[in-house]
Amino acid sequence: MFGLSALELARIQFGFTVSFHIIFPAITIGLGAYLAVLEGLWLYSKEQAYLQLCHFWSKIFAVNFGMGVVSGIVMAYQFGTNWSYFSAFAGGVTGPLLTYEVLTAFFLEAGFLGVMLFGWNKVGPGLHFFATVMVSLGTLISTTWILASNSWMQTPQGYEIVDGRVVPVDWLEVIFNPSFPYRLVHMSIAAFLAAALFVGASGAWQLLKGRDSKAIRTMFSMAMWMILVVSPVQIFVGDAHGLNTLEHQPAKIAAMEGHWENMPGESMPLILFGIPDMEAETTRYALSIPYLGSLILTHELHGQIPGLKSFPRDDRPNSTVIFFTFRLMVGLGVLMLLLGIGGALMRWRRKLYSSRLFLRAAVLMGPTGLIAILAGWITTEMGRQPWVVYGVMRTRDAVSNHSPLVLSTTLAIFVVMYFIVFGTGISYILKLVDAGPDVHDGHPGSGNDPQNARSARPMSAAPDHPAGPTAEREEH
Helix, strand or coil, rough: CCCCCHHHHHHHHHHHHHHHHHHHHHHHHHHHHHHHHCCCHHHHHCHHHHHHHHHHHHHHHHHHHHHHHHHHHHHHHHHHHCCCCHHHHHHHHHHHHHHHHHHHHHHHHHHHHHHHHHHHHHHHHHHHHHHHHHHHHHHHHHHHHHHHHHHHHHCCEEEECCCCCCCCCHHHHHCCCCCHHHHHHHHHHHHHHHHHHHHHHHHHHHHCCCCCCCHHHHHHHHHHHHHHHHHHHHHHHHHHHHHHHHHHHHHHHHHHHCCCCCCCCCCCCCEEEEECCCCEEEEEEEEECCCHHHHHHCCCCCCCCCCCHHCCHHHHCCCHHHHHHHHHHHHHHHHHHHHHHHHHHHHHHHHHHHHHCHHHHHCCCHHHHHHHHHHHHHHHHEEEEEEEEEECEEECCCCCCCCHHHHHHHHHHHHHHHHHHHHHHHHHHHHHHHHHCCCCCCCCCCCCCCHHHHCCCCCCCCCCCCHHHHHHHHHH
């Protein structure tokens, strides 16, 4: 296909499937925590707006959770089909870590998900809240194990190579490898931000449509508070993550910055824009700010980092790609911070729910959290190249012996099926968002009170109404 090698096609296929997959767990992590907060606030205050929002977002959570599970299974199979040499070499580490994820997180989520979705009138309020918290906790535990595995591939520790295979010798070092804490916190916050932007865009959309209710105002307000508080924290965490990456993967940082060589005694500029040329070993049309590169990357006025020319050509990541994906991620992060500050300003001026310009901006920012996550993952994974396990195993040695024809065919099938299956799922989620939460105030005995109504129906966009003989008698 297009003259690409089997290695390149295998990488594209995995990149395509992981790009679809990652958006679902990211939203699941954020919405899981959001649902736990909403239900806790409802139990504490008995405010029906929290209950309406909890019921509404649980539907979207359920659809999103299902698509995340399905897309994740496909990725697991690819380790055996497309990357069999990697699995044979590093399976002693990655296999147990992924198994722990299933045993601890997936079973926890699966066990309590049914209670959370369908147990409103089956169990007491306290037990239902406990189930919601367990589901939310399960999403975070899942994130922990997945990132432990991926972080080990970035900064491998606690292993020995015996007979050509990786053998773990210290599981604490394997799990808590040098990049793991930074990447776990960075990804978790990114998921919370992505969910907050999604929720905020949903609320802004409803307000623009004239559906101004307490529940919609509550969801929009909570999202704006979350963005205001969390976005600066993410910038701080990202800076710490960058310093850790500079220590353990300096070539990645050099490629991200389009930095090729140091001049003795000079500080580094920050290149805002340019076009890195891997063949010419230069960044063309560079627009830079003096000293700022040194301050940001090393926290010193005249600090320097190794340039790409100091690494062998075969060990250099593709700067042409990750230079732009990194700037896309950072640029969107700045816009998120500005949106949070803008929300605080609108709140102070008492125009948070009425400024149509700000509401439109919130709608436009809705998908940016997911776009930033995708850009960040491309930066991280392509920045690790040409290694699949950094400094230990090259990607070209990890791929299975498939022909380009086989990989081209399966890639084409994946593209078609993914756009059909997940395109349908995403469009259904957007339909749910467009419908919005039930704007009628709930009251005891009504269909808006889950303790007195039928089980929540996560696959339905229609408003809930009383059901069953008792509810029908009350309604009439």
